[in-house]
Amino acid sequence: MAPRSLAHVHAICVALFLFPLLLSLAQAQQPQRVIRIGVLNQAWAANHPAVDGLKEGLRDQGYIEGRDVIYETRFTKGDPDATSAAAKELVSSGVDLIFTSNEPATLAAKEATQRIPIVFTLVGDPVLTGIVSSLAKPGGNLTGISSRATELAPKRLEVLKTLVADLRRVWFIYYRSDITDTAALSSLREAARRLDVELVVRGVNDSAEVNLLLKQVRPGDGLLAPAVDTLDIPATVLEAANVPSVFPTALWVEHGALVSYGPNFRSQGVQAARLIVKILRGGRPADLPVEGADRIDLAVNLSTARQLQLIVPTKILVRANLMQR
């Protein structure tokens, strides 16, 4: 046989063998792309409960961290400028999606991109703050979980009144600039009337004013902590006041607050994970309705109650799903 035709045959054989090999390789190599999720919040540490919830939720849905998804976490310790910079940084690093927790972080992310999907959590009233145009049809590139802060404010007042039956006066100290808290005022007043409680509403501009106001709080009064994400007011309230006070989330109860009523941060993360999965599967944020936080905790700190010489009524005990002893 001529060497040339031999070479021919060999080439054909090699091609015949290589082809299936290449085919199977191509199949195996189908890009199981690792999804990069930018995590942005103003927390003081990386282990924010909402982020934990997110990771848990995605893990439950099959997205294993490191294999299927990696998280680019930016926590800015309450610094608005750093938040904005971190948002821009995440955008420019080309993450596939940004997960935010709290209103300023969400706004910073919204500011940074109108392209990358943003799923938010811990936003008290997304419509009011202009994050989405409507809950059912968010439009734009954002959707997320509403923590229903405004909606739940009256309920918190009710919880405090239920816990302290002889409560006569409740202080509500908030930042004037806070839209959510401002929006809650009318419903709070209505609730106070229905609950037969005097509501003392005090808007402040900084934490110094909070301290001044707290000096006016008398025994027998109650405190309604605002739903802001900053620590100052609730912390001040927690430290300065020795009167019954209600907080918007269970977090505070763990740190000694008497009672809280509001959405569970972690659950919001889990809940957001479901939205994220929908987005990852091709859903558009604009079409995904903003969900209200589906798990609302009633947490009560029994030792604090004891310190306040309060007898926790049965109704609270029956209803509370978290109890700090």
Place this chain on the structure above:
Amino acid sequence: MNIPQFRGRLFWKYLAVFIFLVGGVLIASSLVELYFSYGETRRSIVQLEREKAVAAAYRIEQFVLSIERQVRGTLYPAPDDTASVPGRQERSVVRPSMADVIAQQREYGFLQLLRDIPAIMEVRHLDAAGRERLLVSRVELDAVDRGLNFSESREFQVTAAKKRYLSSVSFRDDSTPYMSIAVALNEASPEVTVATVDLRAIWDVISNIRVGGDGYAYVVDAEGRLIAHPDISLVLQKRDLSQSRQVLYARSEAGVMSSKDAPFTVTSGLQGGDVLSMHAAIPQLGWLVFIEQPLTELMVPLRTQTLRSAVVLLLGLGLSVLASVFLARRMVAPIRRLQEGAARVGQGDLDHRIDIHTGDELEALAVEFNHATSQLQDSQRDLEQKVQVRTEALTRSVDEMRALGEIGRVVSSTLDLDTVLDTIITHAVELSHADAGGTIYEFDEPSGVFKPRANHGVSETYAKVLPELQIRVGETSVGLCAATRKPYQTADLATADYSRVRETLLREGIRAVLAVPLLREDQLIGALVVRRKVAGEFSESVVTLLQKFADQSVLAIQNARLFQEIREKGIQLEAASQMKSQFLANMSHELRTPLNAIIGVTEMLQEDAVDLHRDDELEPLDQVLRAARHLLALINDILDLSKIEAGKMDMHIESFSIRSLVDDVARTIRTMAEKNGNVLAVDCAIDIGTMQADPTRIRQVLLNLASNASKFTQNGTVTIMARRDADQGRDWITMAVSDTGIGMSDEQMARLFQDFVQADASTTRKYGGTGLGLAISRRLCQMMGGDITVTSEPERGSTFTIRLPSESGIQRPADSGGVANRSAPAPQVACASTILVIDDDQSVRELTERFLLREGFSVVTASGGREGLRLASEVHPAAITLDVLMPDIDGWTVLAAIKGNPELSDIPVILMSILDERTRGYALGATDYMVKPVDRDRLTAALRSMCRQGNGWVLLVDDDPMIRRTMRLSLEQDGWSVREAESGRNALDQLRQARPDVIVLDLIMPQMNGFEFLVEMRRCAEWVDIPVLVVTAMDLTAEDRARLNGDVERVLQKGASELDELLRELGRALPGCIDRSRSAKVPEVGA
């Protein structure tokens, strides 16, 4: 041979068949597998997805039912008093009533519901009247006994009647689906608890159902509205699917049965595209869970399978290719080896054997093939041997042929017998492989002895011995072959009979001898012998060959003998011819001399008679004169004829005007014509032009014809016509002489051109004439490439037509003898002072030229002999200086050529050479001889004297007093002083008395003829340079001319032309001779 290339055809065929078989089987099996697996896949998918749907339906049902169950758990039978004591419950009541306790328990239960079931948004308790007694909400403020009337609501009415109510799905905030679950304890207790349940948990259930890649699950409620779908926006649109195909099917009987035959529909999906739709019902709720999977996706596993099949197919093909390559090569390789082997054998490699060990038919084939090849090889070897034998034979015969050819060539190309016989014996010895050589003997008949003529390869000693052996017929092999007339061979001398030469031969080492007789018509000519040092007979072919050589030898010897005879005869003939010529020359002289005397004396007598008025003498004198002239003409004609016969008639071809010639003839003949009362007419175009021929001869012919015409015509017309016409690509000149005379009969015409014949015998008597004119004319015309024809009618006249080519084919002889037997045209009179300098040395030429120019000569130079000759005839210079040693033609030759050319021969030539060969120079006719370096003054003087014109005195040497007298008169008229001598001896005496300027010499004289005189004269140095001009009536032979050449200036022929003309010629020629002789003498004078 052109074998087409079929490289790998068989291999590829095998390969193709293998691949086709394996590939076909694989493809078929893959297709079958695909077909079945498609069905199975679909079945399993349907089953799987349907199970998913069922599971989802179950989970949803369980979700709803568990909530219902839990809610129902908060129901308490209504206390009896509650109905009677409606209104506010008082907490301050210390002893709460049963109703209060129940209300308290209910509230706790409700709170627990909120705590334990996140999906419950609020729980409301309605009393039997449909009024709200308790509301516990997750968001709203709790309310107790608000009394809101719900009695008209469906929840209350239906539940109150049926214990349970599941509302349709509604949306809170347009985003959160919810439904109410209302329960009543029993018909008897119409109190209703209504829980509002967030249905997003169902969404999660639905969303988490993974249906392939793009499949999805959704839930439709009892009213056909979409309540759960992974794409929430579809749900929020509250799409009504009650009329969709899948819902209708699901609600149909078959759908309800979920028959196993058709557990699915294929329809268009919610988001477009064909889908496979499966469903499961939630009977409690009346809801339907659908699972739909796009058909395209259904094909995905199928595609995977197809791909897998393709991979397998390709792998199979690959393997089959490898296998078939292997197998095909295994199968093809021996075939290929067979093919290659066949090809190699085909290309002539018969040693090649095919090596195949397959143990099958192929090996058998190879063995057969090898066997065939062996046989082929054997037969080829056999053939080659035969060819070799034949080739050798052929080579031998070719050698023989070549030898014979060469011998034939030698025989025919040379008459040297020795050369021929050498050649023959050489080839004979070589071709017969006679290592002891061979000999050709010639038989000398008178002595009867064989004489060796040619030897080859014979040792020197033996060659010396051979002539002494004196072999005779009957002795030795040679003699025996001669005796028997047949080849005779002695195979071994050692055992042969004793002979005279045997011992001699044996001493030479000769053992075998072959002798072949040379015979011509049985006459013994000689013998050819070859000898060998090895004993044994010569083969038959050698004998045959030698016989051929013998024949050739005979031929050669014969030729040589014949040639010898012919040569001897030739010499005899030459001598005879010589003698005849001599006789004719002498006779013409002997005849003409007395005739000249007769004519001359008669003319004188006639003149005297006229002067003295003795009229009665005039007539007889006239008769004598006529008779003498006739006789002279007759002699001239005979001489002409004899010259023509002897081939000695020279033609002097030149270009001349036809018209002039015709006019000349007419002028000459006019008197004669008019004498007979004839009119002479000339018909010739003025512009007829020229022709190349010998004008003298044409004139002679025309005159002859015209004179005949005039002679034979009385009172008629004689016309001379000439015209030119073209025929066969040549120009022809036709000249005709017509008369109106007596004419001729055919019979007469037939004899017309014969020698000595006139029309008839009487004619001669009547008209005179020699009868040779026409014969001569005809011969002359034929010599010039033409002919004469005649047409005639008796009593009417005759026309003689000459037809000649306008350009004669006869070339003028380049170096015809210097003596012309015709009247040369008057030489061109050159400028007296033009000198032609012929010298190859440029410096000599230039110096001489400058020098001569200064001396007042005009000079023409030539760098070589040929150019010199050309210029001499063109310029016709007064004198020529001639170098002797020149590269192209030497001076001697040039001088000879000049002297040989009648037109140039009168030009004096001064030889200038570094060689001192005066005698030779003068002998060749040089006027002077100067040794280089030339004395210029002497040269000038010589040239001056040569160029000078003038008369001197002439010594006239002739034995005929008439001639002397005539010449003397003529010369004296020209101003020459003349002395006479009647013989050579007398002339010598005259010379001693006084030196003449020139001698006019007759050749044939008594006492001392012209030749002898010349020899004598040239002996004396004093006279050596006296120019001599020969005037003779003798016809000079080439030898005569050779004798004269160089000794005489010029030869003039008496009798060939009129005496007057001769005299004129003499007058013209003499001055040149004088000049030359004088110029030659000057240096001596000056010296």
